[in-house]
Amino acid sequence: MSGAFAERLDGAWEIEPEPSAPLPRCPLSVGQGIGLDNLWVLAGAGGLFAVVCGADGEDDGTAWHAAPLLEPHARLAAPEPPAEALAAAGGGSGARAWLEEAFGAGACRRRAAGDLPDGITHAGTRDFLVEVGLPSLEGLLQLQTHGGLKPLPEDGTDGQPSGVRYELGHWMYAPLALDGATGQVLRLPRDTAPEPAAGSLAQFFAMVRLFDAYRRGFHPSRADRRDAQQVLAAWCRRIDPTVDESDTWDAVLGGHPFEDGTWELVTKDGRPPL
Structure with missing residues (x-):
């Protein structure tokens, strides 16, 4: 043979x-x-x-059809998001431990209730800052959070009334801010209107934590990596529908090739380093 x-x-x-x-x-x-x-x-x-192949097979035949004969009849079924992620996004008691599994021990910097700025009146946000703490990150997802809450001018960076906002750091080359009255997290591009980043601090950092797990994952093929991206996007939309209103999250969940340390743990094929 x-x-x-x-x-x-x-x-x-x-x-x-x-x-x-x-x-x-x-x-x-x-x-x-x-x-x-x-x-x-x-x-x-x-x-x-x-x-x-059949015994009487031929080496030529009709050309391929220009389009599939049938519409796709199967789609990826995303599993349920991890229970820990859903609990953390809701500000559950295990959120601190779950976040620090990825961000590092002590990364979530808690504040005493009496030390919080008076302008942060949203109850869920105050609880998060006291019980979980604001994660201090550098590099992941082009995200830098210094652990502080710097007051921003009340007219905002876009010249429009914005209420009381506090700078959390920077995300994708623009300031990242907290709205003290609503708890909403906003990205503040220089020349455009504020962009919603998440409905709350808990939701935002839960999605960042899920992305960190995705980027560390092993994806044997492009198809596996594409499936993992789709699962990540489905989980983030389940946690916070705000992602559909964010150009930045659209890039993150669409497989944007980041130029910073976001991808330093994997190769261009999505494989972990040897």
Whole structure:
């Protein structure tokens, strides 16, 4: 028994030696194959599969249809978000431990209730700052939070009345702020209106924590990585629908290739470093 080896080069197949059965027609995503008698084992971007060819198979045929004959009939079913993530997004008692698993011990800097600025009147935000603490981060998701709450001018950076806001740090080259009355987290681009980042501190940092788990994950193929991105996006939308109103979250959840330390733990193929 002798085998034939096939490889697609510059769009055309090169096959050596002459195969027992013609190579079946394949989409462009298939680039290599091994033929044994009437069996072809083929590989490409989508994975590995085998085809058994009929004895009277031909080496040519009609052209591929320009479009699929059927609409897609299967979609990725995202599992439920981790219970710890949902609890943390709601400001649950385990939020501090869950966040510090990723951000590091002591990263969440708590404040005494008496030390909080008077302008932070939102009850859930005050509870978060006292019981969980404001995470102090550097680099992840181009996010820098210094652990402080610097008051911002009441007219905001866009020249519009904004209420009482406090700078948390920077996210994607723009200030990140907390609205003390509503608890909302906002990104403040220089020349455009404020962009909602999350409905609360708890929701924002829960989503950042989920992204951190995603970027550390092992994705054997592009398809696996794409599935993981879709699951992450579904989880974040479950935690906070605000992400649909944010251009920044759209980039994060769409697989934007960040240039900072966000990707330093993985290769361009999504694999962990050796």
